[in-house]
Amino acid sequence: MKLPKPVKRGSSYRVKIMIDGKTYSATRDTAKECEQWAAQKVLEAKANKLEEDMGAKPPYPFKTLFYKYYEEHGKKLRGSKYVKEQIAPFDEKFGALVDMSIHDITSKHLTAWRNNRAKQVGANTLLREMALYSSVFSYAVKELFLLESNPWVNVKKPTKPKARNRRIRDGEIDLILEGLGYQQGQVPTLPEHYVAWAFLFALETAMRRGEILGIKVSEIYDRHVHLPKTKNGDARNVPLTKKALALLDLIKHDKDKLIPQSENAFRLMWERRKAKVGLEDIHFHDTRHEAITRFVNNQKLPVEILAKVTGHKNIKVLVNTYYNPDVEDIADMLDA
Known part of the structure; x- marks a missing residue:
């Protein structure tokens, strides 16, 4: 036929x-x-x-x-x-x-x-x-x-690799921003600027790349962003720090989509520019590890509150996979 x-x-x-x-x-x-x-x-x-x-x-x-x-x-x-x-x-x-x-x-x-x-x-x-x-x-x-x-x-499954515990240092943040031609406090105008902006926003909120790219201006409130659909299937409200609010104030366009870029274009720009400055081993998702670790080290958030911020249902995954303190951080906590 x-x-x-x-x-x-x-x-x-x-x-x-x-x-x-x-x-x-x-x-x-x-x-x-x-x-x-x-x-x-x-x-x-x-x-x-x-x-x-x-x-x-x-x-x-x-x-x-x-x-x-x-x-x-x-x-x-x-x-x-x-x-x-x-x-x-x-x-x-x-x-x-x-x-x-x-x-x-x-x-x-x-x-x-x-x-x-x-x-x-x-x-x-x-x-x-x-x-x-x-x-x-x-x-x-x-x-x-x-x-x-x-x-x-x-069919036997391959062994699951050990969870990443890559931290992002201040010098590496500066290098990535330099590779993207962006300075902190700058109003994003070019595609690479929005990638840099999203990188900084992720470090401040622990949001995933897909969550940031999916934000609509209509879902941004005075002190939080509402995510109607997340990886675990539930909606989530992400609280906004003063630094996160300052970043949002830099977005000047009138479109409903906060980041005017497709996920594929964003990913390619990120991969090319980080490789250009010699930081191929950093993943965008490492910002989530870094942000969560900072929430504990700097803001002293207890784990039950942290889970509300990040959307983790499994506290064990949150603590063992995403909280990655240096041994020096732990030593400082013990002294405190």
């Missing part, structure tokens, strides 16, 4: 397909997504017919399963953006496994994939990917009833 070509409608695409006298249609962001949806519909129709006629299990490509997972479940998740980001590199990432039927994929295949992938990415990235694709196969087991068991269950 020849698949119909998607038709562009404004900023999206629409495709129609007829199966056994019934018309089905879908609207997607790209023509490729429309084509994949149509192919999936045809495959499901053939599969159902074959199963009815012969009781056999027809081939069901891994890629088709992943698209179905995203369309029916993944796009509803809090981490839907991450799931969608995996669509484009899927073919390159999985190679021959892409078109292999999920009925034929075994733990041995996936272990070989894990070993190869471990040479390309770090342990944290691999752990996150394995968790996602295991969820895809679990979906095939528990919701689609296509499989009896999940082959990922028997």
